[in-house]
Amino acid sequence: MDRMRRLRRNETIRDMVRENHVRIDELIYPLFIIEGEKIKNPVDSMPGIYQYSIDCLEEELTKIKELGIRSVLLFGIPAHKDEVGSGAYDEQGITQQAIRYIKEWDKELYVIADVCLCEYTSHGHCGLIRDGEILNDETLPLLAKAAVSYAKAGADMVAPSDMMDKRVEYIRNALDDAGFLNVPIMSYSAKFASGYYSPFRDAAHSAPGFGDRKTYQMDPANGKEALREVEEDILEGADLIIAKPAMAYMDVIKDISNNYNIPIVAYNVSGEYAMVKAAAQNGWIDEKKIVMENMLGFKRAGAKMIITYHALDVAHWLQEDK
Ligand code: PBG
Ligand code: ZN
Numbered sequence: 001m002d003r004m005r006r007l008r009r010n011e012t013i014r015d016m017v018r019e020n021h022v023r024i025d026e027l028i029y030p031l032f033i034i035e036g037e038k039i040k041n042p043v044d045s046m047p048g049i050y051q052y053s054i055d056c057l058e059e060e061l062t063k064i065k066e067l068g069i070r071s072v073l074l075f076g077i078p079a080h081k082d083e084v085g086s087g088a089y090d091e092q093g094i095t096q097q098a099i100r101y102i103k104e105w106d107k108e109l110y111v112i113a114d115v116c117l118c119e120y121t122s123h124g125h126c127g128l129i130r131d132g133e134i135l136n137d138e139t140l141p142l143l144a145k146a147a148v149s150y151a152k153a154g155a156d157m158v159a160p161s162d163m164m165d166k167r168v169e170y171i172r173n174a175l176d177d178a179g180f181l182n183v184p185i186m187s188y189s190a191k192f193a194s195g196y197y198s199p200f201r202d203a204a205h206s207a208p209g210f211g212d213r214k215t216y217q218m219d220p221a222n223g224k225e226a227l228r229e230v231e232e233d234i235l236e237g238a239d240l241i242i243a244k245p246a247m248a249y250m251d252v253i254k255d256i257s258n259n260y261n262i263p264i265v266a267y268n269v270s271g272e273y274a275m276v277k278a279a280a281q282n283g284w285i286d287e288k289k290i291v292m293e294n295m296l297g298f299k300r301a302g303a304k305m306i307i308t309y310h311a312l313d314v315a316h317w318l319q320e321d322k
Pocket of ligand 1 (some may be wrong): 114116118126161162195197198199200206213269270271284299
């Protein structure tokens with residue numbers, strides 16, 4: 001008779017039959033870098049997360065390094081915004097400066113630059129605007145210019161999060177033309193118009209000034225459409241695919257994993273982080289157990305890598321349990 005418990009009797013056999021693992025190498029830690037000096041601002045809706053000015057970054061980088069985290073995802077917060085998001089593609093912009101600083105501090109730390117306009121535009125949308133419409137094609141050259149400037153500053157990888165159609169192809173061509181044939185594109189392919197981004201928008205000062213992002217981000221009701229987004233991005237030259245948010249969209253991760261042979265990245269977003277942190281701070285849940293269970297869920301669903309604000313804690317817990 002089958003008795004499933006035979007393989008659960010002790011830690012050794014459980015460790016041997018375990019199907020999925022969370023590894024430090026697969027974690028990507030987001031960083032918010034703000035223009036200015038001597039700034040370490042806590043983000044209220046994301047306990048444990050701060051905006052850092054470049055001169056205060058060393059403390060955080062040292063922690064990242066000590067814990068064995070090998071990759072960061074950068075979000076720049078400029079002091080000045082305008083209609084066309086100039087700060088995103090200014091060679092002296094905050095993100096470009098941060099990339100140069102980090103690569104100088106430790107060239108081994110793998111730096112991924114988020115590519116979008118919303119942190120840099122006065123209206124807070126991810127693209128250019130005319131008569132209240134977010135323009136697709138007119139936005140592409142600016143995204144490409146931003147991506148190339150990040151590569152020039154030393155970014156190892158770029159990650160477009162704008163959700164304009166055809167931007168992967170446009171960015172790929174621009175990178176190639178500028179000689180960056182070996183800089184991969186990690187595309188936010190299945191990115192939903194989600195309520196789970198609101199703490200991030202506090203952190204990155206990127207909330208839209210009017211309307212919402214429903215004309216360019218995906219409808220949370222659509223799972224099959226996510227596969228079309230992924231397919232297009234792969235054809236356009238994406239090297240890795242992000243699914244975002246992660247927890248309420250595990251089916252999407254699984255579907256991508258069942259249908260495509262490309263590394264999938266789960267973005268465990270700000271609202272998911274905020275919910276776990278709030279419950280943990282109230283003593284209602286065991287933070288370590290819940291976070292590790294969520295990480296395993298992403299892996300089980302088929303994610304190869306995980307972008308998470310919990311990365312430092314996860315790394316710490318993994319070391320602790322070794
Ligand atoms: C910007 C961007 C967003 C996130 C990553 N890049 C916000 C948005 O689209 O409004 C969200 C990340 C998070 O919530 O942790 N395009
Ligand atoms: Zn954006």
